[in-house]
Amino acid sequence: MTIARSSARVLAVLAVHGPASRAEVSGLLWPESPQSRASSDLRTALWRLQRTGADFLDLDGQTLAIAERVAVDLASASEWAKNVVHGAWPATETPPPPDGCDRELLTGWDEPWLEHPREHVRMLTVQAIEVAAQRLLTAGRPAEALPYLLQVMRMDPLRESAAQLLVELHLVQRNVHEAVRQYRRYRDLVRADLGIEPGIGMRSLVSRYLTAD
Known part of the structure; x- marks a missing residue:
């Protein structure tokens, strides 16, 4: 399975820092971008991750987290x-x-x-x-x-x-x-x-x- 770099960075942030809001994740990954651009980049990364067909994340509204079934x-x-x-x-x-x-x-x-x-x-x-x-x-x-x-x-x-x-x-x-x-x-x-x-x-x-x- 090949995971896009941007998607891998999202997984890494959540594995290291634990559950976080979408705003927190986008702010960590794209700190120099305006919030609107960072949020857009995050949505693209999540879309690419979903296209792999693997359920790596638990999505709860604005909160992102590594799924409990995924070993870290x-x-x-x-x-x-x-x-x-x-x-x-x-x-x-x-x-x-x-x-x-x-x-x-x-x-x-x-x-x-x-x-x-x-x-x-x-x-x-x-x-x-x-x-x-x-x-x-x-x-x-x-x-x-x-x-x-x-x-x-x-x-x-x-x-x-x-x-x-x-x-x-x-x-x-x-x-x-x-x-x-x-x-x-x-x-x-x-x-x-x-x-x-x-x-x-x-x-x-x-x-x-x-x-x-």
């Missing part, structure tokens, strides 16, 4: 992250993150209305994955925590709390060489990017193993 990946990822942060599951029973939740929201799209939601979901997801890793590590399951921490570090290489957990994990497994290597790798990164040193909590983990460097 963002909603699934956000729900998982909120449940993890609020401790909805025991550490050892936490389901894995939904596929793709470590990717940027709507990668390649350059839309002003995406900036805040994109950063919001990134921060929430990073926090949730790190929390899941920390709970597994506390539960004595470092091997299961490792993929989560590596995922966090891919998403945010400068995140010291995750980098410190990664060092702790290797020390728990008695992999001192790897713990020191990860510490030095992170230290060199923050020195180069931020001009600072790792915090004292992270340094104290490996200080006994470091030569002067």
Whole structure:
């Protein structure tokens, strides 16, 4: 099925922002156009969407919304992250993150209305994955925590709390060489990017193993 770009943008706005009035949607998508032109563009986008024969939307007067029967990946990822942060599951029973939740929201799209939601979901997801890793590590399951921490570090290489957990994990497994290597790798990164040193909590983990460097 091929969906016109304008129709795809309507679906994206509603998936990201939730139900909205026609005026709100047209204002987000065509902010520089007069309201009458923006409303006309929205009607055209909705008409093109209806021509596909797929029931993506629920239309309630002036309100537009993604149909409940349509699965939205963002909603699934956000729900998982909120449940993890609020401790909805025991550490050892936490389901894995939904596929793709470590990717940027709507990668390649350059839309002003995406900036805040994109950063919001990134921060929430990073926090949730790190929390899941920390709970597994506390539960004595470092091997299961490792993929989560590596995922966090891919998403945010400068995140010291995750980098410190990664060092702790290797020390728990008695992999001192790897713990020191990860510490030095992170230290060199923050020195180069931020001009600072790792915090004292992270340094104290490996200080006994470091030569002067």
